[in-house]
Amino acid sequence: MADIESSLEFSSSLTSSTLPPPRTRIFKIIVIGDSGVGKTCLTYRFCAGKFPDKTEATIGVDFREKIIEIDGEKLKTQLGYCEGTRSGTGLRCSTKNHLPSNRSSSGTQLVKSVFRKSMVQHYYRNVHAVVFVYDVTSAASFRSLPAWIEECRQHALGHEVPRILVGNKCDLRHAAQVSTDVAQQFADAHSMPLFETSAKSPLGGSDDSDHVEAIFMTVAHKLKSQKPLVLSQPANTVTLKGRDQEEEPRGSWGCTCWRS
């Protein structure tokens, strides 16, 4: 009897351990814009549901993940963001200041260049949607948008990829330098929907800005009809990962986060 029981136990554990785990579709979305426009805060707001207590400039590339559910299907959204350059000039996703300054300058330049190329290539690879962000209180961040769009185009992320435009920091409307009309004209010219929002305003606040959660869910709904990457991994094993946690599996980004 004992033998039958133990063999039944063995066979049931064998079955459960050999069953393939449920598969989760993954959407990779990149959030792009000048430094300081609020890419990190928007991403954090969506994934963690709140404005971060403290922020620091993104160094290199970072990402967060969130499992969402649409029509009963669990989907994993991976939101990547890359350090921006202030006022839209110079390198994008640059590697400035990441390497020790006491190296020989030509060697450093070469390493920086190879390092940057590899990082940028990873960042733009297998992207399903692009979120362009500007700061409504910064005309310069708005003027940078054509350059960001061009950078995406050079990495094969053109009109065929779902793209949206987000004007952030609407809680500072009194200091706005970019009007809704001008932003809407730009969005129309590039066939993108425009959302004006604030990563900072409280949930259910009285202002008329779009909610961050609703914006990313709109993108996710759009992507759901597509067929993005599939990951063999139980859907409930990962909810939020990112720079706040010590263990940071890089998932399918395959890129590294550089910290100061």
Ligand SMILES: Nc1nc2c(ncn2[C@@H]2O[C@H](COP(=O)(O)OP(=O)(O)OP(=O)(O)O)[C@@H](O)[C@H]2O)c(=O)[nH]1
């Ligand atoms: N008032 C207000 N401040 C915001 C908002 N979103 C972000 N900020 C602030 O703007 C600053 C920059 O925010 P980040 O999210 O770090 O900007 P970023 O685009 O990720 O910047 P980089 O990492 O340098 O590329 C921080 O001081 C935030 O607290 C917002 O909606 N309203």
